[in-house]
Amino acid sequence: MTAPRAPRHDDRRRTFPALPPRPGGGNGAFATTWWGNAWVESMEDSALDPARLQRGRAYASRGLVDAITVTPGRVMAYVHGSRARPYRTEIRLRTIGDTEWEELLDAAADRPDHIAALLDKDMPHALAESADLLPTAGDLTPDCSCPDDGYPCKHAAALCYQTARLLDEDPFVLFLMRGRGEHEVLADLTRRNATRSAAERTTAAPPMPTVEAHTALAPRTLPSLPPPFPAPSQPGRPPAYPEAPGAPDPLALDLLATEAAARAYTFLTTGLDPVAALTPWQDAVRLAAAHPGSGLTASTRALYRDLAAALHRTPTDLARAVAAWRQGGLSGLTVLEDAWDPPAGPFDRARPALAAADFPYFRPWRNRLATPSLQLRFGRDGLWYGYESDRDREDWWPRGTPDTDPVGALTALLGR
Template sequence: MATPHRDTELRRTFPAFAPRESAGGTGPFAGTWWGNAWVGALEQGALDAKRLARGRGYADQGHVDAITVTPGLVLAYVRGSRPRPYRVQVRVRTLGDEDWERFLDAAADRPGHIAALLDKELPQSLADCGVPLLPGPGDLAPRCSCPDSGHPCKHAAALCYQTARLLDADPFVLLLLRGRGERELLDALSRRSAARAARAARERQPQTLPGVRAADALAPRELPPLPRPLPVPPHPEQPPAYPSVPGGPDPFALDQLATDAAARAHALLATGRDPVGELTLWQDAVRLAAARPGSGLTAATRTLYATLADAARRTPADLARAVAAWRQGGAAGLAALEEPWDPPAGRFDRARPLLLAADLPAFRPWRNRLTHPRGHVQLRLGRDGLWYAYESDPGQDDWWPRGTPDLDPVGALTGLGIPDDAV
């Protein structure tokens, strides 16, 4: 029975538990709510309380040998009053494909669910998603090689009690019993989370315009006379040519400002709002610089960067770094660059286990930031709930935004090319 070398994704073998002190068989047996729910299914479906008590005693005394778990089956040898141990198995129903689809949808719906499973916890909200993860009374089907025909016999009860201790340590044992292995589930959840994020980005729609009652719109009223039409432009759909005058405005800057004003006017007509009007002087300077094609301080952008940086009382290098953050995530990306903050407990705390599960080292936390121990990669949690990746030369506090923000800290590091010797 104890053959862990034969374990696979759908077969796990656990060594026998050592004997433990028992409080006279009273009080909860398991240490978690889901472990005690398993015990509750056993005890509520049992026909003889005395057999249960003896089985609990067998479990406390360490009479259950190594336990093997496969989909729908728990198997072990249990030592009783005879020299030869009894072969005991407990069967549970595996879930169908439709149940697994509902479970995966519920788990992917909240990033905290995946983080909790990686922390070896089973959230109550996930267990209540409409999928029968935990057994109810009568769902456990025990069989034993002993001559006792009780339901269950004390040997089967002992195995059920010890199985609850396995569930305490790892809720993925429960999911394996229901038919799916840990790696298969995590891969499916990762794919589903990525697909949801991509779909949400495609379906994001602008705010709708305020409505007008049909009766008001169709009511008869006298309209004012139309204004005189504007003169026809000499060259339709062509921007004007701005002259270059010594000491005058830069023609390139005038052209960009005119183009930006036209785009803002179009957005205002289409949506009824101008989000640019809510920006600070610095944010607007960064936005204008980011609208210029290309990146960095090239010859074509040096004058523009110098002018915008001087107006905001910053340096062109500051502006270039801020432009990279704006292109990464807009105003939220700029805030992630410049505003350290203290996130509430929960999501930030669960990021480190997610990184460890992806075979990454333990990142160092500081406020809303997690830094690779070699100091060349950093993650910053934005107030919008996204993770922003940064890179710097090792040992240098010179962080630059990189990659695409993601709800998943591991996903935010995708494409950064972390070398194997840095993991």
């Protein structure tokens, strides 16, 4: 007899349990995140009757909205009102086309800080704006089975307010409203990242010379030992480790074997250990930076999580440090974490050089020059490192290629 098949997971349909009454009642901003409040504002800006909005807000605060089901282009729930039977209430909005999705996913894959923010349940401003993820006034279309013809009625307003609380907890709900589920989005980002990583891999080393077994075992007088083989062009690849109950984590085994091979190769060819002088935090950043897909798949998300937790940091801290390491190695990480006072010289000449190149005014602070969204940091190695942040968020991420010339570093940061 054939065993029953497990129910198929539908990534494009999610039902959330009814939210409890809101602590503190209806005072203050209803949502706690900027994107949750943007969702509320899109409904409030197009509402025709403020009184219905206030009643809907009160309904939501009292927990009168049942479980909410989200599918592409639709949010639905039953809302309790003055009658015993709840009303079926919907909010509809436009889904995003395939071309817009391609542009959105390309933009996310280009920015490690955007991926790190999403995995931390945060929505970057620039990503939300790149494909008009958030609705504006008039984008939301309410519908309700109640006899009230208000736009919106209090039941639709209550559903809208409760939906903002869902968005606070999980911004991927917004992606689902626009047409694609969380697993689908993460799988697409993983594929794009893997494609880029494959293009960066070097070609495999040529096979080592061998001796046939019957020749090696034949009786003979052995000659003098031959000279050692020359060092290979690169470290060998470790074997694959299958998952097994009770066995160590395959990703951890692969990581340890790869690291052992790389360090042995460096000892063999140079006699030096490149890891010995690093602190545990610097070594964790180096390990994570060696894995371009880290933070996307389930196994590599575990790598980020475990490395960060072992050193009492967050995955976002590690993602930012990895971006700095990929920008400039140990020197790049030092620039991220070390603010210092450079002596007179190149740093003082930077602002006149930027002004002569028609770049905007940069405010100095220690070894940094900054605008609200761009920043140049002067390293102890004499290089300028570019940083970028969403305007007025003070959330700086390394971008671009270091340069001895501040104008060159800023040009690389801006992609000119």
